[in-house]
Amino acid sequence: MMRRRTTLLASCTALALSLGATACGGGGPVSAGGGDKALSGQTVTVAGVWTGSEQKNFQKVLDAFSARTGAKTQFISTGDNVSTVVGSKIEGGNAPDVVMVPQVGVLQQFAEKGWLTPLSATTEKTVDAGYAPVWKKYGSVDGRLYGLYFKAAHKSTVWYSPEALTQAGVKPPKTYDEMLKAGHTVSDSGLAAFSVAGQDGWTLTDWFENIYLSQAGPEKYDALAAHKLKWTDASVVKALGTLGKLFKDKQLIAGGRKEALNTDFPGSVEKVFGPGPEAGMVYEGDFVAGVAHDQFGKTIGKDANFFPFPAVDGGKAPVVSGGDAAVVLKDGKNAKAGMKLLEYLATPEAAAVWARTGGFLSPNKKLSLDSYGDDVTRATAKSLVSAGDSVRFDMSDQAPAAFGGTKGAGEWKLLQDFLSDPSNPKGTAAQLEAAAAKAYKG
Secondary structure: OOOOOOHHHHHHHHHHHHHOOOOOOOOOOOOOOOOOOOOOOOEEEEEEOOOHHHHHHHHHHHHHHHHHHOOEEEEEEOOOOHHHHHHHHHHOOOOOOEEEEOOHHHHHHHHHOOOEEOOOHHHHHHHHHHOOHHHHHHOEEOOEEOOEEEEEEEOOEEEEOHHHHHHHOOOOOOEHHHHHHHHHHHHHOOOEEEEOOOOOHHHHHHHHHHHHHHHHOHHHHHHHHOOOOOOOOHHHHHHHHHHHHHHHOOOOEOOHHHHHOOOOHHHHHHHHHOOOOOEEEEEOOOOHHHHHHHOOOOOEOOOEEEEEOOEOOOOOOOOEEEEEEEEEEOOOOOHHHHHHHHHHHOOHHHHHHHHOOOOOEOOOOOOOHHHOOOHHHHHHHHHHHHHHHHOEEOHHHHOOHHHHOOOOOHHHHHHHHHHHOOOOHHHHHHHHHHHHHHHHHO
């Protein structure tokens, strides 16, 4: 699942890569193996969900690590079912050294199975100095730090074509109801309002979470995320009904519900920013910018822009985040070199390598905002870092993988069913509770 220039910035980063020195906006040199090719001849294997432009951009970070340490790296793309793929590799005696874990629930699962090595004192010290405490909390299990959040996502952003909204005479809305009204105006002007990536169930969980956080508030959000509140609660039924207002409206979804269920995330971005636009807006995280820029050549801030996910029913505008945490597997053939990689990934220098290419946010507050290549991304990064401990992590990513992180099962599948037929929010809530109860017990 995909999460996403100045000449001076580009030349500085190129110099940093070639010399193994600090990147623009960073601090002092990083040891990550001593800077003396101390890991020459060793290979670090890294597994993660990334493909396409995200994989290519992460490889640049791995190449920078290689330039510093002499270590070679190998990246393995797992697809969405990271827990299943990694589990089978461990059982087969072929465990990677490092895994980029996209869900808190999976990180907790790995730790509870005894698969992970606690991060080094060097990494923990860097995290304490550079990250808001919430990120350490989400990377810890039973008080021990196992996960380093290298890449974050700001999941409260609605992306739009400025040309489409201008043509419709629409301004970015401030409330959910205003957004639906604006959507009708866009639709009347010739384009569908929203492109919805219903084929990827995780996008539907993000829709629900933003609505729920704003409408029900942070305390209920935290309770539902921990399954201390049942999914049959009236607040859940209400949020599903609010989401259903969008799903039911034939004017608002490009191609209707059936086509939405056959549209994956990259396809949903293409429907707005591709060569033949079909919709004016697409909701998803900041990583939409990476796809719009890398795959469709859009200039962020000019050809593609965003407005914050609007407030629902008088609540506060939500700030939902996600992220990929790097963990070190005990059974990796080169776990010690893997730990050195994490010491590097914890630094602003490592984050700066990807930041300049776009489609990336770092929760590391020591990364200079100047490292980002455009004003829109800088504003998004500032919003995320400034939110500090008030940010709420993606709810489905906090759940056990069987409920919140498995294709064709649990919350992903049930919300796809709800998109197909949004007529019974109460019934969907009951199905969600049954699936959650089973997964949390397991």
